[in-house]
Amino acid sequence: MTKKIDLIYKLDGTIDGIDLFELSPILLSVGQLIKRSNDIVNPLGKDIGINVKPFEKGSFIIDLVLFAHNNAQELISLVNNNDVRQLKELLEWLGIISGGLTGGTVGLLKLLKWLKGSPNNIENLQNGDIRLTNSDNNTITVNKNVYALYSNNEIKKLVSNSFERPFQQTCIEKIDCYIKDEINDTKVEISKDDISDIGKSIDTETGDETKIVESEDILTIVKAVFDKSRKWEFEWMGIKISAIISDDIFFKKLSSREIGIKQGDSIKAKMRIRKKLDVLTQAYMNDSYEILEVTQYIENFSHQNELKDK
Structure with a gap:
């Protein structure tokens, strides 16, 4: 053959x-x-x-x-x-x-x-x-x-x-x-x-060394930081990333305890990604991340089961 x-x-x-x-x-x-x-x-x-x-x-x-x-x-x-x-x-x-x-x-x-x-x-x-x-x-x-x-x-x-x-x-x-x-x-x-x-x-x-793209994705919270000037850590698409959250409404919900962060929880969010041209491979690589808006807070399924058991 x-x-x-x-x-x-x-x-x-x-x-x-x-x-x-x-x-x-x-x-x-x-x-x-x-x-x-x-x-x-x-x-x-x-x-x-x-x-x-x-x-x-x-x-x-x-x-x-x-x-x-x-x-x-x-x-x-x-x-x-x-x-x-x-x-x-x-x-x-x-x-x-x-x-x-x-x-x-x-x-x-x-x-x-x-x-x-x-x-x-x-x-x-x-x-x-x-x-x-x-x-x-x-x-x-x-x-x-x-x-x-x-x-x-x-x-x-x-x-x-x-x-x-x-x-x-x-x-x-x-x-x-x-x-x-x-x-x-x-x-x-x-x-x-x-x-x-x-x-x-x-x-x-072609020709631009950087470009900006925006996407809406689900990110799993790895490390939460309540200082708006510092970056949170997330797992996204199988990799760990760090990103600042610029959503004031989300932080107000955290302050009022409307949202309580627990291990394994996720967010669905609009994210801005800055890509930088890699000279060697001529491919655009993700360089930095920013969470523009948290559109949904998703509790870990195991937490929901714990509440039901109680």
């Missing part, structure tokens, strides 16, 4: 006069986009080997194959051969192909097109998915892998070089991507209008 897939990348239009020196960096960017995306969503997995060769006029076959880092990975692949599935899932998360392996999730290209700029709000859902709100106050939900790609500055630059740059050639009308011999099930078309919207999201996200 083959462990590789053939991705077709097709520049559609009157391409007779396209400059080879312009075409080469575009194809290189497509390969780098796939390879770096695999590094992000499968950091402990296999590397991707990429080979590009002409297919038809204006079309190129991008051979993709996974190869093991070590003997242990090679042994696992012999027992559980999921290489083709992993490659297709990666391409679906990027939005380069369509299909159903990822449950019909929104891919990166579609997300960038839909946003048309920076999101107004980002919310982490309990099932691990991410909900984003655009400038029209519409929402869209993506899985954590798509959001990881979206959050990486280098990936967005490679998207620009792979799909925005070709349209600088007036002869290019659209770009088609699909798996060879699976065109009906996997084909994705990118038009000039699509790339215009995608470009708006890329332009607003």
Whole structure:
């Protein structure tokens, strides 16, 4: 059974006069986009080997194959051969192909097109998915892998070089991507209008060293501090964070004993997150947190049972 897939990348239009020196960096960017995306969503997995060769006029076959880092990975692949599935899932998360392996999730290209700029709000859902709100106050939900790609500055630059740059050639009308011999099930078309919207999201996200996002999440209280100038400690998304609470109403409820803090209690709160660009990885990393408003206080279930027993 083959462990590789053939991705077709097709520049559609009157391409007779396209400059080879312009075409080469575009194809290189497509390969780098796939390879770096695999590094992000499968950091402990296999590397991707990429080979590009002409297919038809204006079309190129991008051979993709996974190869093991070590003997242990090679042994696992012999027992559980999921290489083709992993490659297709990666391409679906990027939005380069369509299909159903990822449950019909929104891919990166579609997300960038839909946003048309920076999101107004980002919310982490309990099932691990991410909900984003655009400038029209519409929402869209993506899985954590798509959001990881979206959050990486280098990936967005490679998207620009792979799909925005070709349209600088007036002869290019659209770009088609699909798996060879699976065109009906996997084909994705990118038009000039699509790339215009995608470009708006890329332009607003690249170049800034810091950015601010707001989300509404549930945080478990680890350490409560009744001095407003000091930070509380919370467990959020499996990690421990520190944040100042800026909600005066919440502190008044604490003072009046309307709310009594107990171990294991949680809050649902609107939170502001400051992200800072990591120069090495070109990814935005969470730098600081602020609780803007506590919208709900959630008692630990065990406390509620204790009250019932009494």
